[in-house]
Amino acid sequence: MAEVEVPGPESDWQPAASLGYYTGKNPAFQASMWEYAVGSFRLVAGLSPSLDVLAARLRLDLERGWEDLGPVDAAMFRIQKIDFALSRLEGSPSPDVFVWVSRAVADVDAALDILLDALGIGKDALTFRGDIESGFVDLRTTPRPET
Template sequence: MAKAEVSGPVSDWERAPEYQGGKRNPALQASMWEYATSSFRLAAGLSPSLDVLAARLRLTIERGWEDLGAVDAAMFRIQKIDFALSRLEGSTHPDVFVWVGRAHADVDMALGILLDALGIGEEALTFRGDVETGFVDLRSEPQA
C-alpha cells in the first residue's frame, strides 16, 4: 500500500474555526460546545460562579469556544433531563447560563429540579425565559 502524502495548509485559506468571507477554506470548524448547544435551549441565568455550581454536583468543567470566544461548560443529566451550565470568558455579565435539553418540554419543572440539586432557591436566578418569548431580568424584580 502506497503512503499518501498530504501537503501543508494553503496560505490564503482562513483558519477553519473563523468566519470565512470567501469560503476559501473548504472546512468550517465548529467546537464541540457549538454542536452540543443545538440540542439545548437557554432557559435562565444563575448568580453563583460556575466553579461553585460544578463543585456542588462534582462536575468536570470543559473548555470550548463559540463565535464570541472561549466558553467553560459542564453538561450533565439529572432525572433524565439534560442540562448544561456555561460561562463565556470575558463576558461583562458574570451570569452562568443554564441550558435545558430541547427534548424536555417543562422548563420550569426542569429548573426546579436543578435548583433543588444545587441546594439553592429561585433568588439565585438572574434571568429567565427563552429566545422565542424573551428573557426577564430578575435582578431588577422582587422575588416571590
C-alpha cells in the same frame, strides 16, 4: 497496508474560520464542540453563583470551547434523564452562569426545580428566567412572586 501520506495545507489557505464568517480559499469551517452541542439546548435561566462553584457541587468537569462572542466554559450533564448545560462566556460583562435545558424538555419549571435541588440552592439564586421566544425577565430588578 501502505501508509497514506496526507499533503500539508495549500499555501494560499488561511486557518479554518468559524462557521459562516470567512470568504478565503480554505474549504473547512471549524466549530467548537460547544457550538454543536448548544444547538440541542435552549437558554432558560441565569444563576448568580460562579460556574466553578456550581460545577464543583456536582463534581463536573468544565470544558473550554468558543462561540461567536469568544471563549466559553461549559459543563453538560444529565439529572433524572434531563439534559442540562451550564455555561459562562469569558469576558462577559454579566457574571451570570447560563442554564440550558434540552429542547426535548416540555416542563422547564420542573427541570429548573430538579437542577436547583441538586445544586442545593433556591430560586433566589436565579438572576433571569425566560427563553428566546418569549423574552427574558431580569429577576434582580423585577419583584419575585411569593412562593
